[in-house]
Amino acid sequence: MSSGxxxxxxxxxxxxxxxxxxxxxxxxxxxxxxxVSVIGPNGAGKTTLFNAISAMVPVTAGDILFEGSSLxxxxxxxxxxxxxxRTFQNVRLFTNMTILENVMVAQHCRTKRGAxxxxxxxxxxxSEEAEIxxxxxxxxxxxxxxxxGFRLNQPAxxxxxxxxxxxxxxxxxxxxxxxxxxxEPVAGMNPVESAELTRLIGRxxxxxxxxxxxxxxxxxxxxxxxxRVIVLNxxxxxxxxxxxxxxxxxxxxxxxxxxxxxxxxxITS
Amino acid sequence: MTATLPPETGAAGASxxxxxxxxxxxxxxxWRRLVRMGAVGAVAQVFIALSNMPVRLDExxxxxxxxxxxxxxxxxxxxxAGHRVGHQIKxxxxxxxxxxxxxxxxxxxCGAVAGGGLSLLAVLLANFDLREPLxxxxxxxxxxxxxxxxxxxxxxxxxxxxxxxxxxxGGLRLLGPRTRRAVVTMALAVGGAAVLEPLVVDxxxxxxxxxxxxxxxxxxxGINWTxxxxxxxxxxxxxxxxxxxxxxxxxxxxxxxxxxRTRTNGLLILATAAVLIVLPLFAGxxxxxxxxNVGLFVLLALGLNVxxxxxxILDLGYVAFFAVGSYSAAVLTAATSPRINPELPWLVALIxxxxxxxxxxxxxxxPVIRMRGDYLAIVTLGFGEIIRLIFLSDWLSGWFGGxxxxxxxxxxGIFGLxxxxxxxxxxxxxxxxxxxxxxxxxxxRLERSRLGRAWMAVRxxxxxxxxxxxxxxxxxxxxxxxxxxxGSFSGAIFANKVGSVFPSSFLILVSMVILVVxxxxxxxxIIGVIAGAALLIGVLGGPKQPGLLQxxxxxxxLIYGALLVWMMLARPEGLxxxxxxxxxxxxxxxLQDAWLRGExxxxxxxxxxxxxxxxx
Numbered sequence: 001m002s003s004g005x006x007x008x009x010x011x012x013x014x015x016x017x018x019x020x021x022x023x024x025x026x027x028x029x030x031x032x033x034x035x036v037s038v039i040g041p042n043g044a045g046k047t048t049l050f051n052a053i054s055a056m057v058p059v060t061a062g063d064i065l066f067e068g069s070s071l072x073x074x075x076x077x078x079x080x081x082x083x084x085x086r087t088f089q090n091v092r093l094f095t096n097m098t099i100l101e102n103v104m105v106a107q108h109c110r111t112k113r114g115a116x117x118x119x120x121x122x123x124x125x126x127s128e129e130a131e132i133x134x135x136x137x138x139x140x141x142x143x144x145x146x147x148x149g150f151r152l153n154q155p156a157x158x159x160x161x162x163x164x165x166x167x168x169x170x171x172x173x174x175x176x177x178x179x180x181x182x183x184e185p186v187a188g189m190n191p192v193e194s195a196e197l198t199r200l201i202g203r204x205x206x207x208x209x210x211x212x213x214x215x216x217x218x219x220x221x222x223x224x225x226x227x228r229v230i231v232l233n234x235x236x237x238x239x240x241x242x243x244x245x246x247x248x249x250x251x252x253x254x255x256x257x258x259x260x261x262x263x264x265x266x267i268t269s
Numbered sequence: 270m271t272a273t274l275p276p277e278t279g280a281a282g283a284s285x286x287x288x289x290x291x292x293x294x295x296x297x298x299x300w301r302r303l304v305r306m307g308a309v310g311a312v313a314q315v316f317i318a319l320s321n322m323p324v325r326l327d328e329x330x331x332x333x334x335x336x337x338x339x340x341x342x343x344x345x346x347x348x349x350a351g352h353r354v355g356h357q358i359k360x361x362x363x364x365x366x367x368x369x370x371x372x373x374x375x376x377x378x379c380g381a382v383a384g385g386g387l388s389l390l391a392v393l394l395a396n397f398d399l400r401e402p403l404x405x406x407x408x409x410x411x412x413x414x415x416x417x418x419x420x421x422x423x424x425x426x427x428x429x430x431x432x433x434x435x436x437x438x439g440g441l442r443l444l445g446p447r448t449r450r451a452v453v454t455m456a457l458a459v460g461g462a463a464v465l466e467p468l469v470v471d472x473x474x475x476x477x478x479x480x481x482x483x484x485x486x487x488x489x490x491g492i493n494w495t496x497x498x499x500x501x502x503x504x505x506x507x508x509x510x511x512x513x514x515x516x517x518x519x520x521x522x523x524x525x526x527x528x529x530r531t532r533t534n535g536l537l538i539l540a541t542a543a544v545l546i547v548l549p550l551f552a553g554x555x556x557x558x559x560x561x562n563v564g565l566f567v568l569l570a571l572g573l574n575v576x577x578x579x580x581x582i583l584d585l586g587y588v589a590f591f592a593v594g595s596y597s598a599a600v601l602t603a604a605t606s607p608r609i610n611p612e613l614p615w616l617v618a619l620i621x622x623x624x625x626x627x628x629x630x631x632x633x634x635x636p637v638i639r640m641r642g643d644y645l646a647i648v649t650l651g652f653g654e655i656i657r658l659i660f661l662s663d664w665l666s667g668w669f670g671g672x673x674x675x676x677x678x679x680x681x682g683i684f685g686l687x688x689x690x691x692x693x694x695x696x697x698x699x700x701x702x703x704x705x706x707x708x709x710x711x712x713x714r715l716e717r718s719r720l721g722r723a724w725m726a727v728r729x730x731x732x733x734x735x736x737x738x739x740x741x742x743x744x745x746x747x748x749x750x751x752x753x754x755x756g757s758f759s760g761a762i763f764a765n766k767v768g769s770v771f772p773s774s775f776l777i778l779v780s781m782v783i784l785v786v787x788x789x790x791x792x793x794x795i796i797g798v799i800a801g802a803a804l805l806i807g808v809l810g811g812p813k814q815p816g817l818l819q820x821x822x823x824x825x826x827l828i829y830g831a832l833l834v835w836m837m838l839a840r841p842e843g844l845x846x847x848x849x850x851x852x853x854x855x856x857x858x859x860l861q862d863a864w865l866r867g868e869x870x871x872x873x874x875x876x877x878x879x880x881x882x883x884x885x
Contacts, residue, residue, distance in 0.1 A: 108722075157852075
């Protein structure tokens with residue numbers, strides 16, 4: 001799978017908050033069409049890594065390259081327009097906007113009609129609005145009938161927890177990214193839902209062509225869908241590789257549990 | 270006098286026939302509630318009395334010779350307390366106590382407590398010399414409180430009046446919905462006719478219907494009591510016959526969809542426009558002046574609405590753009606402008622004004638926009654003052670005339686056809702109306718565009734909006750600039766209408782008044798903002814502009830403040846809110862409604878996997 005230029009390359013990344021090194025000397029490559037999961041105990045720096053990639057926290061040292069060019073110094077919106085979209089650990093939708101508006105507004109950086117088009121209601125403006133809407137509905141349609149139909153014009157606040165998570169993924173998809181960063185996509189879902197979402201993550205790669213990096217604590221999801229697993233501990237790369245290898249690595253087991261147990265039994269039972 | 274209360278309230282409790290045993294506990298607490306409400310009323314009434322409102326407003330007669338605005342300000346308090354005390358929160362599945370005689374008794378008791386405040390005040394005033402601490406106390410006030418009799422009379426009469434009016438307030442709860450609607454309509458009709466008196470008289474003169482208004486109104490202001498009765502009866506009958514047809518029609522319009530809805534809306538807009546265009550032709554100077562002032566504030570409020578209502582940037586220094594618009598229009602058109610005086614035609618000047626104000630918006634916005642929340646609000650407040658002080662400064666007095674301002678600004682010429690100056694308020698109003706139409710169109714179109722959605726997202730969660738690819742700095746800056754330009758329209762018209770600009774016209778108070786108009790009317794709602802401006806500026810008056818109730822001008826800020834507090838408590842979404850804002854503030858109720866419609870989204874049964882979508 002990993003061949004040629006990496007899509008995302010992280011070189012010697014340091015992120016420090018005052019004296020605390022949340023991420024320390026990290027080197028990671030993600031290739032096109034790959035599904036990579038990031039695991040590690042709490043405080044390992046997983047979300048900080050995501051925040052650093054999406055330019056939401058400043059990088060102390062090192063470099064982040066996306067398609068060969070550096071992301072350092074960019075604003076979050078510029079990172080998104082380069083082709084990296086993310087979701088949040090604690091779902092952060094625009095709850096008072098409708099479901100359709102949530103995915104429409106996410107296409108902001110892919111569209112360009114400004115105030116003039118809106119004021120004079122130009123043909124270009126109208127056709128762009130129609131495109132935005134069509135793409136929004138298409139993205140929502142990926143999740144079956146749950147987010148479309150009469151739901152389209154309802155505020156996102158009426159959605160159930162699981163559907164909010166789905167809508168958040170849809171919103172990230174709507175930005176037309178090349179790389180999706182999913183922060184604990186199945187957190188709080190029941191086993192049926194998380195199994196379904198696991199399959200959806202696979203389809204996101206197969207049908208939509210996204211490369212996906214996701215943070216997850218649910219080991220069954222990690223096992224079922226990831227091509228490669230990256231293990232962080234104390235902001236450093238502990239190990240990476242296939243799930244089967246990583247899960248048997250004694251250092252990983254120790255980092256997670258501090259004792260000699262098979263993580264799979266302990267966490268997914 | 271509080272000692273007399275428990276027996277009275279006891280009677281109120283006993284006379285109530287509890288329809289359900291479960292409602293007992295609620296009634297047992299009633300006397301505490303009564304006293305609390307009454308005490309609040311008493312404090313309010315004493316405060317109103319000591320603010321000198323009754324004396325000042327006594328000149329304005331509402332129904333001659335029974336009621337003046339001054340007494341109304343005092344009487345409304347026990348009435349409201351008496352009505353409010355019977356209020357109970359409706360809860361699904363919870364028993365309610367039915368309305369009964371106890372409503373009247375409770376209202377009377379509560380009103381008596383409220384009136385007791387004034388009784389106490391009368392006693393104090395009679396026995397102690399309180400002139401020093403109470404600056405507004407005057408023999409006139411004492412006379413007014415005692416209805417021209419000895420102070421002893423006031424002590425008794427206010428207890429009685431409080432009880433009577435409170436009983437009426439409580440009694441309102443006994444009426445069925447239809448009767449209540451009729452009563453409210455009657456009160457509104459009489460009150461409205463009284464408040465709108467100058468407007469109605471003016472219009473009637475224009476339409477040569479003086480005979481009608483001569484009958485309706487007494488010679489020196491106020492409705493004749495016979496006409497008041499007639500008006501009340503007529504409106505009551507209309508209300509009974511109408512049976513809420515207006516509400517039905519509104520609900521019907523709200524249900525329309527698609528093309529039908531568009532057509533109805535178009536018709537409504539056309540009708541409103543027609544009325545607004547025709548009305549001034551029949552109106553005299555006074556009404557047109559009033560309409561023009563309201564229009565100027567509608568324009569300002571619409572501009573601020575883009576900034577605060579749509580983009581969620583709390584701008585407390587919005588007057589800056591009004592000032593820049595006014596001053597640049599003055600400099601560009603007036604021959605007397607100190608340094609440069611190109612004497613441009615107004616329309617040409619307006620283009621330059623828009624550019625200048627837009628640039629100032631960018632200039633102020635650029636540093637401000639990177640801040641958030643409280644910090645942003647405080648910085649905008651600062652910039653608002655800075656702009657005013659710049660115009661006031663000696664340093665630039667060679668340009669802007671310092672505190673002398675710029676005078677003799679010519680009227681606004683339109684294509685050389687007509688000239689619009691303050692001497693002809695009708696033309697000013699038409700000019701304002703045209704720009705209001707532009708402002709409404711701009712806000713309406715922008716809200717429903719890519720930019721409008723981005724503003725919404727920024728308002729909801731700026732961090733996430735940024736992460737979703739929205740350049741929040743640009744988008745917010747654009748909101749700032751659009752707001753600035755709309756404000757500059759108002760400024761340019763203002764300068765040429767008044768004919769002179771002074772730094773004192775652009776006090777921070779103007780910012781506050783515009784903000785109050787936006788909040789009161791309903792943030793983010795175009796119709797709400799217009800209604801807010803019409804009610805606040807039209808009835809109470811603007812910072813320097815008189816409204817219909819000119820007598821209020823002294824107490825304008827007090828009333829603004831009171832209205833704002835009441836609004837935040839009772840209806841935080843504003844008078845005519847936007848649907849979105851209502852949803853934000855009443856999310857729980859909205860979710861309940863969705864649940865009742867069976868549209869609630871549960872995770873049950875959602876485990877079914879969607880079919881594979883074909884990827885084209």
